[in-house]
Amino acid sequence: GAVVSQHPSRVICKSGTSVKIECRSLDFQATTMFWYRQFPKQSLMLMATSNEGSKATYEQGVEKDKFLINHASLTLSTLTVTSAHPEDSSFYICSASKGQGDGYTFGSGTRLTVV
């Protein structure tokens, strides 16, 4: 159990356009999900905490108007990168927990390339 699906796995978009990434918990309900960004050869950086039915909580330095997070249901959170630029090219990863002590499950990640 505890499977998290992330889609798409890879996307290329033009500069100035918006891209939506989906994160789904397939076999459990996730009231809270997390979004990370990872640049090459670096660790994961937490961007925001996504809460079902309420506004996301963003980490310091993350632009909430640029990285829109919607947690519309107990199994789906979306991250929209608005007006993407080449510097937004990165590996985006979501995670979710059942709320128990056995750790978090991560999606397989989305490789975003902005050209």
Added chain:
Amino acid sequence: DAKTTQPTSMDCAEGRAANLPCNHSTISGNEYVYWYRQIHSQGPQYIIHGLKNNETNEMASLIITEDRKSSTLILPHATLRDTAVYYCIVRVAGGFQKLVFGTGTRLLVSP
């Protein structure tokens, strides 16, 4: 959450035990030690976690010192597929507290 310190990289021969250390000298009494790993271009994978007793599962063993200021993740018989970045994280268990990743240890398992 308490900060952790890990070596940047380690090497291990295939079939041998890989022992990955982690220092967490400022850990609080209610914080657990979690281990995750990330294989190249994939999402992190949960390995194991513990509070103060040693833990073992099908993937690894976790040894926590009595003062809880450090721990060691043991992969008993490393394979090439264990090549990954291993992250040691300390946090309060349960609930929905966020996971903050450090720099981790890059483990290279060689034939």
